[in-house]
Amino acid sequence: MENNPIASFFDKLAEIIDNKELIKLVVSNQKNKSSGLHSIIVTIAQLKRGYRLNFVYRHATRDITKNFEFAEGMKLLKSALATDFNDANLFSNHENVMLVTTPSGKVKISIHEPTLQPVTEFHHDRIKSRLINTIGNIYLRELGITNANWEVRREMSDKYKQINRYIELMEPEIRELTLPTDYHVVDMGSGQGYLTFALYDFLSNSLGKTAIMTGVEFREDLVKSCNLIAEKSKFDQLNFISGAIENVVLNNIDILIALHACDTATDDAIYRGIRSNASLIVCAPCCHKQIRKELNVTNQLNNIVKYGILKERLAELITDTIRAMILEAYGYKTKVFEFISTEHTPKNVMIVGRKTGTGNPSKEKIFSEIKAIREIFGIEKHYLEEMLRRDA
Numbered sequence: 001m002e003n004n005p006i007a008s009f010f011d012k013l014a015e016i017i018d019n020k021e022l023i024k025l026v027v028s029n030q031k032n033k034s035s036g037l038h039s040i041i042v043t044i045a046q047l048k049r050g051y052r053l054n055f056v057y058r059h060a061t062r063d064i065t066k067n068f069e070f071a072e073g074m075k076l077l078k079s080a081l082a083t084d085f086n087d088a089n090l091f092s093n094h095e096n097v098m099l100v101t102t103p104s105g106k107v108k109i110s111i112h113e114p115t116l117q118p119v120t121e122f123h124h125d126r127i128k129s130r131l132i133n134t135i136g137n138i139y140l141r142e143l144g145i146t147n148a149n150w151e152v153r154r155e156m157s158d159k160y161k162q163i164n165r166y167i168e169l170m171e172p173e174i175r176e177l178t179l180p181t182d183y184h185v186v187d188m189g190s191g192q193g194y195l196t197f198a199l200y201d202f203l204s205n206s207l208g209k210t211a212i213m214t215g216v217e218f219r220e221d222l223v224k225s226c227n228l229i230a231e232k233s234k235f236d237q238l239n240f241i242s243g244a245i246e247n248v249v250l251n252n253i254d255i256l257i258a259l260h261a262c263d264t265a266t267d268d269a270i271y272r273g274i275r276s277n278a279s280l281i282v283c284a285p286c287c288h289k290q291i292r293k294e295l296n297v298t299n300q301l302n303n304i305v306k307y308g309i310l311k312e313r314l315a316e317l318i319t320d321t322i323r324a325m326i327l328e329a330y331g332y333k334t335k336v337f338e339f340i341s342t343e344h345t346p347k348n349v350m351i352v353g354r355k356t357g358t359g360n361p362s363k364e365k366i367f368s369e370i371k372a373i374r375e376i377f378g379i380e381k382h383y384l385e386e387m388l389r390r391d392a
């Protein structure tokens, strides 16, 4: 084995990949210390078109992720070890294989007991290629989603799925947009920042369209902790500010996001998006208290509101229907769909509006249709409609 350690190492790697026992491979220790590329981390990903080697190229401030077929990936790894890096640490289910270059330039291979939790079953979820990569992603670790080995902690796997689902939904929407270079994304009611960080990460490191991003949050403690994590992650253009959605001072807003902002806070956010002419407005509404309190059904539909849970669902349906109609009235092509299955959270509707023009010639017609809906259910006012009407 020692005769040609590099060839032996690659034989081992091929065998481990073949047996689907690769946990990860880390190629590190740059030959040229001033190189911007610090390491390469390789895992196996299962894409729709089959298994691939997933490469995370770790740079000082960002990661770039690419998938390669095995043959191509092996070729790239051989070239990386020949020209860019001195060492490779291979972690598999049954052994760790270390390839190191000594200070005198001699290359050595050694085999050790495994140290990482084995991939016992190569099942779909374990290897599913997610849009948000875990390895080397500091914010995921700081938020407690991953452990020290960059693995998703079992109790956080739903959160990790939600993050990826969110990015999956956002990707095509954002690709459709024509945005200025210094575009501003505002996340209203950013909370602990899970989805804010993930979006910033995806925009910068996967789409290559780094945004100026602001998370707006009431709670100072969350603002403080999120800013610390942004700093540790070197997310230089991501900033969290404390304030209220309805009146925090912001410049232009190109993309407005409000996920699970309580009750009328969602309306305040949509209002600000419309008033700023945001290109994209995305919200996942939370509770619908305002309309629930307003419901005063005196016709045959009153049987629905006799039952608390149905009254709640009715309030949700009416509130979000009117929100979607209002977005349409202001020239937003609007979709309403399930964000993440109810198995994970009951707050699972997402409303996405993409600005298509300067306005909608049917605006007044839409508002009269909204009025008709309100009349059926004895609703005097819808908070968002009221705010926009007041301006007019």
Ligand SMILES: C[S@@+](CC[C@H](N)C(=O)[O-])C[C@H]1O[C@@H](n2cnc3c(N)ncnc32)[C@H](O)[C@@H]1O
Residues within 6 Å of the ligand: 188, 189, 190, 191, 192, 193, 194, 195, 216, 217, 218, 219, 222, 243, 244, 245, 246, 258, 259, 260, 261, 262, 265
């Ligand atoms: C349920 S959490 C959602 C957090 C995050 N957007 C998510 O979906 O994971 C709602 C957050 O919005 C904040 N919030 C609610 N109303 C707000 C308002 N009017 N202004 C600023 N923050 C608000 C709350 O403090 C809370 O942290």
